[in-house]
Structures are given as C-alpha cells and as structure tokens.
Amino acid sequence: MIRIGVLGAGGRMGQAIISEVQATPDSWLAGGVERPGHPMCGSVIGDGQIICANAAPVAHKADVLIDFTTPEALDEHLRAALDGKAAILIGTTGLEARHHAAIDEAARSIAVLQTANTSLGVTVLAALVEQAARALGTDWDIEISELHHRHKVDAPSGTALFLGEAAARGRGAPLETLRLPPHEDTPGARRPGGIGFASLRGGSAAGDHRVLLAGEGERIELAHLAEGRDIFAKGAVKGARWLAGAGRKPGRYRMADIFGLG
Ligand SMILES: NC(=O)C1=CN([C@@H]2O[C@H](COP(=O)(O)OP(=O)(O)OC[C@H]3O[C@@H](n4cnc5c(N)ncnc54)[C@H](OP(=O)(O)O)[C@@H]3O)[C@@H](O)[C@H]2O)C=CC1
Ligand SMILES: O=C(O)C1=N[C@H](C(=O)O)C[C@H](O)C1
Secondary structure (H helix, E strand, O other), rough: EEEEEEEEOOOOOHHHHHHHHHOOOEEEEEEEEOOOOOOOOEEEEEOOOEEEOOOOHHHOOOOOOEOOHHHHHHEEEEEEEEHHOEEEEEEOOOOHHHHHHHHHHHHOEEEEOOOOOOOOHHHHHHHHHHHHHHHHOOOOOOEEEEEEEOOOOOOOHHHHHHHHHHHHHOOOOHHHHEEEEOHHHOOOOOOOOEEEEEEOOOOOOEEEEEEEEOOEEEEEEEEEEEOOOOOHHHHHHHHHHHOOOOOOEEEEOOHHHHHOOO
C-alpha cells in the first residue's frame, strides 16, 4: 500500500488527484493540506482530515506527497517532506531559479519529481519537439502558444516553458539565450533562431499547447490538447507511486523516467 498526502487538497488539481488516489488500488489517502481559511479546512477525506497550514503531520503519515499549490508554499512543503522522509512530486508551475535550487538541494536527501505537466501526451510531445528542433536547424522559427482557463495565474504556462526547453535542447543552447521577449514589446524583424511564446486565457480550457516550427515555404505544427484534468491527476498518481517505490534513491526524476521514455 502506498500512502499519499495531497497538498492543495481543495484546489482544482487537488480534488482531481484525491479522486484518482481513491480509485487506485494499493493507494491510500494519508491526508490533505490546505491554506488557512480555505472552506475545506477540517473536512474529512479518506481516513484523515484536511489539515490547514501545516504539511508536516501529513508528511509523517505519507510515503509520498503530491504538491499542486503555489510557488510561495514550496519551501514549507520541501521542509515537511524532508522532515517526514517522504518523497515528493511537485506539479506547481511558476517556479523560479531559487525554487529549482531548493528542489535540487532536497533531492540530495529524498526522491523528488518536479514537472510542469504530468500527462503522457506532453511527455511524448517534448521528445518530438526536441527531435524536430534538432533536425530543422535555426532557419526555422519556433513559436509556442498555449490556451488555459480564466483562473490560471502564471504565464507562459509551465508546460510552454518546458516545451521551449526541449526545443532549445534540440538547438544545443539553453532556453534563456534563445527565448524572445513578447513580439508586441519588440518592434522590428524577428531575431533568427529565437523561441517565442504567446498565452491566451479564457473559459474552462484545461490546457492546450501548440508548437509551430515555421520555415521558408512550409510549417510544422505539433500540439497537445488536454480534454480534462484527469490526465494530469493520473500522471501525478502514477509518478507518486513510482517515486515511493521500494528502494527509490534520493534524486531528481522526470516524467520520462516514469513513462519509461528514457
Ligand atoms: N504539473 C501539471 O501537470 C499541472 C500543474 N498545474 C499547476 O498546479 C498548480 C495548482 O493548479 P490548480 O489546482 O488549478 O490551482 P488551484 O488554485 O485550484 O489550487 C491550488 C490550491 O492550493 C491551495 N494552497 C495555496 N497555498 C497553500 C499552502 N501553503 N498549503 C496548502 N495549500 C495551499 C490553494 O488554496 P487557496 O485557494 O485558498 O489559495 C488552492 O486550494 C498551478 O501552479 C498549476 O499551474 C495544474 C495542472 C496540471
Ligand atoms: O494551471 C493549469 O491548469 C495547468 N498548468 C500547467 C502548466 O502551467 O503548464 C499544466 C497544464 O497545462 C494545466
């Protein structure tokens, strides 16, 4: 039995993940954590309560934590995982360099997986984007666009940046050196070899990502369209179960490891 704690238990993803844990044989919901003042504080999920403002007690009862919250909560959640010797899967987006440094540090002691997208489809898409960018060369322009629901707070999406990193890898350079500022802020012709981003927000869209590779006289479009949050929840629970697997060493893992994609 794998014991799973859910951080952000009352959120859109938290709710989808709780349903997935409860539907998964050999998985047990060790508890949930929310922000103080959330309407779900104190309500009962599985065999435990939703605890507010303190991830530590849940980490002590769990083999693995799943965190879909906000970047501001990350330090506390890593501390709880380290203290409880639990693995942790981090799905939160909007992370900055200092968050990645904290994740690297935690991964010296526990198994950690941080990913902007837990779906199989996006994991495969990233490999295709890297391959296409490598094959096509820098005279093909790359533009990544995404559409999300009206509640999303970060832009570009974590997945758009993840796909940008894959494209940059294909081009043999870090994304920071290839990322273009928004076109509307930079009049004039497009910088050759750069990677551009565009974001749309509206309605209830679960998350669409499109990668356009535009050459002279021809274009390639690679896309992933999420039809619901269940794909992210399934990937998160699969990843959490893999992380908590017997003998999983401390380290930083990727969804490609979970799906066996090398
Ligand atoms: N990796 C992936 O595959 C995916 C990643 N995401 C990412 O996951 C994150 C959450 O998305 P979503 O579920 O839509 O957002 P929600 O706002 O619906 O959920 C986040 C939840 O976390 C709660 N929260 C905030 N701070 C804390 C804290 N310190 N401790 C515990 N809970 C806290 C929020 O409470 P309150 O409402 O009171 O602020 C809220 O209930 C986003 O960064 C999103 O981009 C989303 C989908 C897929
Ligand atoms: O906030 C969301 O909803 C999503 N966020 C992730 C991201 O920023 O890429 C993943 C997915 O697209 C849904």
